[in-house]
Amino acid sequence: MPNSPESSGESVSNSSSGRDQTPNSPAQVAASDPPGSTQADDSQPPNGSFGHTRRAARTLLRALRQDLQASSVLAKIKTAALSWRTKLRSTRPGIASAPFKWMTSALVRVGRGQRSKPHDSRRSAPFIAGWRKFAIGLALLVCLIAGSVLVWALKDVPWSEIRDGTLKPIVVLETADGAPLVRQGPYQGPYARYDQFPPHLIDSVLSIEDRRFMDHFGVDPRGIGRALLRNLEAGAVVEGGSTITQQLIKLQYLDSDRTIKRKIQEVVIAFWLEWKLGKAEILTRYLNSVYLGAGATGMPAAARIYFNKDIGALNLPESAMLAGLLRAPSQWNPIDNFEGARQRTLVVLDAMAANGKITEPQAAEAKTSFARLHPTTPTPRSGSWFADWISPQASEIAGSSPGSTTVRTTLVPRLQQIAEKVVKRALDSEGKTVEASQAALVAMTPDGAVVAMVGGRDYKASQFNRAVTAMRQPGSTFKLFVYYAALKAGLTLSDQVPDAPIDINGWSPENSGGNYRGWVTLAEAFARSLNAATVALAEEVGLDNVIAAARELGIDAPLANTPSLALGTSEVNLLNLTSAYASVQLGRAPVRPWGIIDFQAAGQPKTFRVGLQAKPNVDLSPYQSDLLGLLQLVVEHGTGRGADPGTFAAGKTGTSQNNRDAWFVGFTEALVVGVWVGNDDDAPMKGVTGGDLPAHIWRDFMREATTEPTLNGMRSTEAVVDGQGAPLSCNITACARSYRSFRPSDCTYQPYSGSRRLCEK
Incomplete structure (x- = not known):
């Protein structure tokens, strides 16, 4: 009931x-329960033991x-x-x-x-179901918000660039003998492979920067917690928790803003890099891109800057010093703060010992050897002016090729040192007396390979390149083109020309000293640099022909069609004028100055020659002997006797109005050299002519340079050859003009169909 x-x-x-x-x-x-009710489960048990x-x-x-x-x-x-x-x-x-x-x-x-009644369970079911729906909805909302945040934070991440390992183009310049041409200022050496880094360098970096690098997955929670505790204890930021993977991301792919977006990007990219690249590739990229002070970016550059070594030649204390610079490269730069760098190196060696990478005796020995270590920046082999001149051409060759492109130049280090020495010595000894503050020198082979370049007195004081950029009046050095035009017009060196006062529309040129010699031969007029006779000759030949002769020998500067042109009143630069004289020595014109022998892009198995980009196509052999005779006569009996080095030499002096510019340009058997002396403000010098200070600088350089054995080594370049044994040459200029798809790094272009082809122009 x-x-x-x-x-x-x-x-x-x-x-x-x-x-x-x-x-x-x-x-x-x-x-x-009524009979037959399904609630009475125990009254109707199922068959079996259950x-x-x-x-x-x-x-x-x-x-x-x-x-x-x-x-x-x-x-x-x-x-x-x-x-x-x-x-x-x-x-x-x-x-x-x-x-x-x-x-x-x-x-x-x-x-x-x-126990609960059946209808109580039914009453509580909506409540439980409601809470379940609420929890599921909340989870979905959180996932939606998190996904939206990730999309917002990661939408501008350069995934393909990171995946492919795209590297910034780097041009590594070398001298003619293959030695690194270290520039003053920022420098980055060639990218090194993982197996090129010495093991003790890797151990020292990991010991001081990220000793759990091989164990974590891009982010190290243990390291973050340890850094947080130490920072709290110190009351300041004394330690960071970033891994090497995170540091690489900051260096190459993300900006340094401390925003939530950037931190999200950093964490996600760190996990992705670890999965996609692996430890070796991450560490290789990091060591090639980290800044280490003194303008050095990457371990290879730092090894060259501080120790003048290749990266693989570093010993243990040197490696420990470079690893110690990672935390504060400007503060512990050993060139400026050797003691600070030494103390930091001791910390690294202790960390390596604590990490089990070296033993305590090895650490003690390394500490002792480091006390005798004296890192120093090597003297730039380029004098810097040459590097400044050739770098744009080298960058054009490298193009946008990722990674490093090694470019071997024509610079001969020993000749560069001689050039810098003789210019400085001459200005120090005579410059103040004659009020000459600057000088420039260019040396090249007869085919135009520039082997030395001095653009002024002191590169540190002024980077302005007076050998390339400065436009000055060449004075009587321009007379070479007047007499070349006369020879082309059919005159001979024995033909005579009047050396007498001449008036051309109110303009009357005068000889130096005011004396006139009457009728003189062309040879005598040139050797004595007679102005009146040269102007008369130019009028007879025609100024248009004089300008054409100058163009034929390679002068590119604007030339005014006025009578004073014959005396060098139109401005030129030293490099261009020197290359024009090189045409006479070579016997073909025009000679274009060049400075790159060959190049090789990272990852490319071939080295490509560059050399002459345009071969001289004007044959000067009908006039070469007469021109050589004129120039040799100047040195032996004329105004250029002060340039006589004691061996075969030929050249021409030049002095502009009021002694503002003084020149000597000439050549020996092996070298063509031009020298300019003057002032940046165009102030007159005290009686300086081309036969004085410039001729003396030219003579002193030639006396030392003609005995330089490395000059022949520069010409015998080690070019890679193809399967048929022919040198692989790459005419960068012609190929770039012919093919829009031209790629300098491997000298190829993309045809309309098929794979890329080698440009053979």
Whole structure:
């Protein structure tokens, strides 16, 4: 029969609901269930042992519940639950509504030892389902926000560039003998492969910068926590938690802004790099791109700047010093702060010993040897003016090729040193007396290979290249073109020309000293540099022909069609004028100055010759002997006697109006050299002519340079040959003009169909 509250000895606690309480005991449930009800699972057990086991378990639980109902603990729980719910209803109406209503009812049922009624489960199901939906929705919202943040942060990351390892183009200049041509200022050497770095350099870098590099996945939580604790203890930032992978990302791919976006990018890229590249490639990129002070970027450049060594030749203390510079390269630069660099090196060696990379005795020995170490920046082999002149051409050859391109130049270090020495010595000894503050010198082979270049007195004081950029009046050195035009017009050196006062539309040129010699031969007029006779000759030949002769020999500067042109009043630069004289020595014109022998891009198996980009196509052999005779006569008997080096020499002096510019340009068997002396402000010098200070500088240089054995070595370049044994040459200028797809790094172009082809122009 129905189970009433009176028969059970219990009062109805949920009176406000107006609904009867359902039975709680298993016996009552079984009695109230109608025949055939599916609720009485234990009355109709399934066949097999599982049904018997389940029925036994239910019996055991029923007995346990009856024991709990008889205990005083259960009575206390029931009383407390009823009291708490009654108090809630009286003080805060409605607070017992779901979910609180459900919780208090549950507590009461626990106190009574009753199980939840079927309709109570149904009432709590919407609540549970609601919370489940809320949790799922919240998770989806969080995922959506996180995904949106990642898309926003990573949308501008150069993934392909990072994946392909795209490197900035770097041009590495070498001298003619293959030695590094180190420039003053920023310098980055060729990229080194992983196997080119000595193991002790890698060990020293990892020991001081990221000793867990081989174990973490781009971000090191342990290192971050350690750095955080040490920074908190010190009250300042004394240690960073960035891994080498993160440092590489900062160096090459991301800016240095401390924003949330950049930090997200850094972490994601770090994991991606570790997965995509691997440890060796990451470390290789890092060592090639990190700044190490004194203008050196990358370990190869630092090895050259500080020790004048290739990267593979570094010993243990040198490697430890370079690793120590990573934290503060400007502060511990050994050139400016040797003691600071030494102390930092000791720290690195101790870290290597603690990390098990070296033993304590090895560390002690390295510390002792470092005390005798004296890093110093090598003297730039270029004098810097040459490097400044050739770098744009080298960069054009390298193009946008990723990585390093090694470019071998024509510069001969020993000749460069001689040139710098004689220019400085002459200005120091005579310059102040004659009020000459600057000088320039260019030396080249007869085919135009520039082997030495001095653009002024002191590169550190002024980087202006007076040998290339300065445009000055050449004076009588221009007369070479007047007499070449006369020879082309059919005159001979024995023909005569009047050396007398001449008036051309109110302009009257004068000879030096004011004397005139009457009728003189062309040879005498040239040797004595007679102005009146030369102007008369130019008028007879025609100024148009004089200009054409100058162009034929290679003069590119604007030339004014005026009578004074014959005396060199149109400005030229020293490099151009010297190359024009080289045409006479070579016997073909025009000679164009050049400075690159060959080049090889990183990853390319071939080296390509550059050399002459345009071969001289004018044959001077009909006039060469006469021109050589004229120039040789100047040195032997004329105004250029002060340039006589004691061997075969030919050249011409030149002095502009009021002694503002003084020149001597000439050649020996092996070299063509031009010298200019003057002042940047165009101030007159005290009586300086081309036969004085410039001729003396030319003579002193030639006396030392003609005995230089490396001059022949410069010509015998080691060019790579193809399968047929022919030198691989690359005419950069012609190929670039012919093919828009031309790629200088391997001298190829892309045809309309098929693979790339070698440019053979």
